[in-house]
Amino acid sequence: xxxxxxxxxxxxxxxxxxxxxxxxxxxxxxxxxxxxxxxxxxxxxxxxxxxxxxxxxxxxxxxxxxxxxxxxxxxxxxxxxxxxxxxxxxxxxxxxxxxxxxxxxxxxxxxxxxxxxxxxxxxxxxxxxxxxxxxxxxxxxxxxxxxxxxxxxxxxxxxxxxxxxxxxxxxxxxxxxxxxxxxxxxxxxxxxxxxxxxxxxxxxxxxxxxxxxxxxxxxxxxxxxxxxx
Amino acid sequence: xxxxxxxxxxxxxxxxxxxxxxxxxxxxxxxxxxxxxxxxxxxxxxxxxxxxxxxxxxxxxxxxxxxxxxxxxxxxxxxxxxxxxxxxxxxxxxxxxxxxxxxxxxxxxxxxxxxxxxxxxxxxxxxxxxxxxxxxxxxxxxxxxxxxxxxxxxxxxxxxxxxxxxxxxxxxxxxxxxxxxxxxxxxxxxxxxxxxxxxxxxxxxxxxxxxxxxxxxxxxxxxxxxxxx
DNA sequence: TGTACATCAGTGAACGCGCGTTCACTGATGTAC
DNA sequence: TGTACATCAGTGAACGCGCGTTCACTGATGTAC
Numbered sequence: 246x247x248x249x250x251x252x253x254x255x256x257x258x259x260x261x262x263x264x265x266x267x268x269x270x271x272x273x274x275x276x277x278x279x280x281x282x283x284x285x286x287x288x289x290x291x292x293x294x295x296x297x298x299x300x301x302x303x304x305x306x307x308x309x310x311x312x313x314x315x316x317x318x319x320x321x322x323x324x325x326x327x328x329x330x331x332x333x334x335x336x337x338x339x340x341x342x343x344x345x346x347x348x349x350x351x352x353x354x355x356x357x358x359x360x361x362x363x364x365x366x367x368x369x370x371x372x373x374x375x376x377x378x379x380x381x382x383x384x385x386x387x388x389x390x391x392x393x394x395x396x397x398x399x400x401x402x403x404x405x406x407x408x409x410x411x412x413x414x415x416x417x418x419x420x421x422x423x424x425x426x427x428x429x430x431x432x433x434x435x436x437x438x439x440x441x442x443x444x445x446x447x448x449x450x451x452x453x454x455x456x457x458x459x460x461x462x463x464x465x466x467x468x469x470x471x472x473x474x
Numbered sequence: 475x476x477x478x479x480x481x482x483x484x485x486x487x488x489x490x491x492x493x494x495x496x497x498x499x500x501x502x503x504x505x506x507x508x509x510x511x512x513x514x515x516x517x518x519x520x521x522x523x524x525x526x527x528x529x530x531x532x533x534x535x536x537x538x539x540x541x542x543x544x545x546x547x548x549x550x551x552x553x554x555x556x557x558x559x560x561x562x563x564x565x566x567x568x569x570x571x572x573x574x575x576x577x578x579x580x581x582x583x584x585x586x587x588x589x590x591x592x593x594x595x596x597x598x599x600x601x602x603x604x605x606x607x608x609x610x611x612x613x614x615x616x617x618x619x620x621x622x623x624x625x626x627x628x629x630x631x632x633x634x635x636x637x638x639x640x641x642x643x644x645x646x647x648x649x650x651x652x653x654x655x656x657x658x659x660x661x662x663x664x665x666x667x668x669x670x671x672x673x674x675x676x677x678x679x680x681x682x683x684x685x686x687x688x689x690x691x692x693x694x695x696x697x698x699x700x701x702x703x
Numbered sequence: 704t705g706t707a708c709a710t711c712a713g714t715g716a717a718c719g720c721g722c723g724t725t726c727a728c729t730g731a732t733g734t735a736c
Numbered sequence: 737t738g739t740a741c742a743t744c745a746g747t748g749a750a751c752g753c754g755c756g757t758t759c760a761c762t763g764a765t766g767t768a769c
Contacts, residue, residue: 479733510722521726524723530722
């Protein structure tokens, strides 16, 4: 673990590149992200960046991982800080929204339109990319174990999805029923729908003044939808 | 209403530009949309496009309006074709999803990340942009009038939003309560959250095989969340 | 401890490319008398 | 019906700009003997 000065300098430069990349992401969006512009801000000739990053796509991957990691850290911390499934769910939801509003361009990179021509390499992004949903599953799990998860059958048969859900149970190490998992998926999608509408300003900029209140109400409804009590 | 040949030719060219623009949107995304590329495909020198469109942003606006119009047309037709709030809601949801999956790039333009540096001019996009939510409000309205809308109070007070909701009631010409409207907003956001996850492939490409079944289940849950019965 | 060599960060020029927008122009189509 | 003029679509050149990526290079920092 002894780091040489060179290694430290290298790590520092890579961190600088990521930071500058994030700034450009915020200013111009992912599609306009440019290695040359990053090099300029780094105070270095454009070809020098290739010592650190193989291509523009690799820089994007760096930013994707960075964003997932930041969000994952914050969500895990917030969830760990409170007790009980309902409180943990509220903490998760609030953290996602707060993070999204603080760094909308990173939020857009992860949850908005796909970047044309770019595909995140699964090996690097899957881990950090699943931290939020892992937390959500754990919350459902805890609610279930404590007998706080209402069981409700849907009018639509989930039979065709049973094998897929079994796969999910194995990957996530949870014994939740198909029905509970399906509800979890909807709660997950709904939460991000509500946050996206807020972050991307789909309501119209002047429709709702008290966005915080609206979101709290939505979270309360989602708790119901989840079936916690 | 008599159209001269020149006017007809002009309208045709403008339609061609829109069509080609859509193709480029699909291929490269909104941020990479280029007047020069459209001109090339139109078989015309780049400056010629400026006879039809004042700038790149105006072309984007054209595409936004075009997309909203197509979606609005399809949703209205689907909703009109069936009876009762539940059926109408299901038709609305299915149509949004089907449209989104058919033209994901147009879906992304309207409901994905904002295009950096571009702001849709309200005068042109507000009308077509509200057609889906207008339909949704009407469905809630009809359910309410038929006594099919369960009234449920939320644990979060909507007081701070009362004036905003009154504004919405005036604009949309509906007598729905704050609570019903708030639930409508959440259903709206949740629906688009579910569709976005599907269209943008947030589930992971191989997690769910039977996406149709999953979505039908989600719609059924949203009917519950809406409070229809 | 000193020297020879290897590693590596960063340079600068070049490749070939695409972009939005302006402007003076040509030539065909339409219109007024 | 014919002529003079106005309108308008499309041309081609130019402006100034930015991009990703490669490559041979310099010079400083590290390492092995």
